Amino acid sequence: MHAxxxxxxxxRLNRPEPFTPPLGDGDFFQxxxxxxPPAHAPGYKSSVxxxxxxxxxxxxxxxxxxxxxxxxxxxxxxxxxxxxxxxxKDGDPVGERIIVHGRVLNETGRGVPxxxxxxxxxxxxxxxxxxKDTYLAPIDPNxxxxxxxxxxxxxxxxxxxxxPGPYPWRNYVNSWRPAHIxxxxxxxxxxxxxxxxxxxxxxxxxxxxPILTTIPDKDALERLVAPLDLNASTPFDSLAYRxxxxxxxQRSTYFENRxxxx
Amino acid sequence: MPQPLNYLKETASQTAGPxxxxxxxxxxxxxxxxxxxxxxxxxxxxxxxERITLEGRVIDGSGTPLRDVLLEIWQANAAGRxxxxxxxxxxxxxxxxxxxxRAGSDFESGLVTFETIKPGAIIDKTGRKGAPHINVWIxxxxxxxxxxxxxxxxxxxxxxxxDPVLNLIEQPVRRSTLIAKRSERAGKIVYxxxxxxxxxxxxxxxxx
Numbered sequence: 001m002h003a004x005x006x007x008x009x010x011x012r013l014n015r016p017e018p019f020t021p022p023l024g025d026g027d028f029f030q031x032x033x034x035x036x037p038p039a040h041a042p043g044y045k046s047s048v049x050x051x052x053x054x055x056x057x058x059x060x061x062x063x064x065x066x067x068x069x070x071x072x073x074x075x076x077x078x079x080x081x082x083x084x085x086x087x088x089k090d091g092d093p094v095g096e097r098i099i100v101h102g103r104v105l106n107e108t109g110r111g112v113p114x115x116x117x118x119x120x121x122x123x124x125x126x127x128x129x130x131x132k133d134t135y136l137a138p139i140d141p142n143x144x145x146x147x148x149x150x151x152x153x154x155x156x157x158x159x160x161x162x163x164p165g166p167y168p169w170r171n172y173v174n175s176w177r178p179a180h181i182x183x184x185x186x187x188x189x190x191x192x193x194x195x196x197x198x199x200x201x202x203x204x205x206x207x208x209x210p211i212l213t214t215i216p217d218k219d220a221l222e223r224l225v226a227p228l229d230l231n232a233s234t235p236f237d238s239l240a241y242r243x244x245x246x247x248x249x250q251r252s253t254y255f256e257n258r259x260x261x262x
Numbered sequence: 263m264p265q266p267l268n269y270l271k272e273t274a275s276q277t278a279g280p281x282x283x284x285x286x287x288x289x290x291x292x293x294x295x296x297x298x299x300x301x302x303x304x305x306x307x308x309x310x311x312e313r314i315t316l317e318g319r320v321i322d323g324s325g326t327p328l329r330d331v332l333l334e335i336w337q338a339n340a341a342g343r344x345x346x347x348x349x350x351x352x353x354x355x356x357x358x359x360x361x362x363x364r365a366g367s368d369f370e371s372g373l374v375t376f377e378t379i380k381p382g383a384i385i386d387k388t389g390r391k392g393a394p395h396i397n398v399w400i401x402x403x404x405x406x407x408x409x410x411x412x413x414x415x416x417x418x419x420x421x422x423x424x425d426p427v428l429n430l431i432e433q434p435v436r437r438s439t440l441i442a443k444r445s446e447r448a449g450k451i452v453y454x455x456x457x458x459x460x461x462x463x464x465x466x467x468x469x470x
Contacts, residue, residue, distance in 0.1 A: 001437060024346045036275045037406035046404030049323035053460050056469035057430060062386045064397050065470045067346035068336060069362035077297040087295055105426040107270045120285025130281040131292035144295045146285045182285055191338045193408060195401050199278040211277060214406055220274040246270045
């Protein structure tokens, strides 16, 4: 045997079933880029000058990628996940009251606990509270449009808001964004970092959106569309939509022999 | 048909859009909402290590700085230890240093700045030493999936020459796209960087 050959590794550690190894210590599964939009997607015109043209350099995960920032409840305020209340000045914001809830999972199906989820959106008229947004729909004085939550031990998160409106934007002269909520998710390591957008079941703008249709895989696209979840609604108060988010899977190094310096 | 493997698939990325500030840096969008905010200052008065300012721009394919870009950085502390349980190296943890920050570019100049400390050298899981570096993640309108790169330090020439990641870059000329240049300004240490999204000086981006 070659002196430098690495020890044979139990393959169950790479495919953590039927084990349930602890989260947060191994390499991430290689990212499946076919699930994502390409950097250069000419139908979304802003991507043309902002897309790298060289091949990405593939990097085996080092400690720099499998680690990432850790957040706690001390980082958040008590109303951060209630967009109906967290900016209200003299009443509730205008719009359809909704609950958005789901789990942050990894590709092995395990919940990702205690991870920070941030979300932002336009108001019910399709206007963002942002100094660079000049759309003619009015600002809602009682709506900020952002919030955040930490997932619980099972990866579950939830928040309350009003359903955002669609809005026009400069891509083609008559391009409209479907109603959507932006999501930012951390995971346990910096290589899991993800920003995405959640859309709403039944929105007729979905198939004609130049941003959404940058995703080449039809199933991957449809996984961004949250179904109405009547069972989670609050009768006489709020409808609910369900949105699960899947981050890259993670291997375990739990039983691996460690080399010096580790 | 073979048995199905039943892995889930990663959720598709989407652009952060032009209004990313609302969600991640609301003060830049022009309003105040959270009691506690994340920002571009990673240090407290008690953080260990050499104070540095990281300063730079992200440039598009026409040579124009992005003025709506958001950067996050993730780094080890002055002892080379990440504040995360998966780092099992022996350097001391610093309770006063999370090692993470985010910054939006200035709406006029495109300048991005961080106030942090210079990290120590990293001991990797294989026992190899890595040159001090800062991990960078870039999102913006027009960027469909966050871009990962690293910043190394110009005054660490020997460590950089031995760094296993820098040495993976086939063309030595491209390694220099990851080196931030050290200078001193009004008694402060400044490391300057330019990230080119395209063109002959395109920065090396990683598939991590």
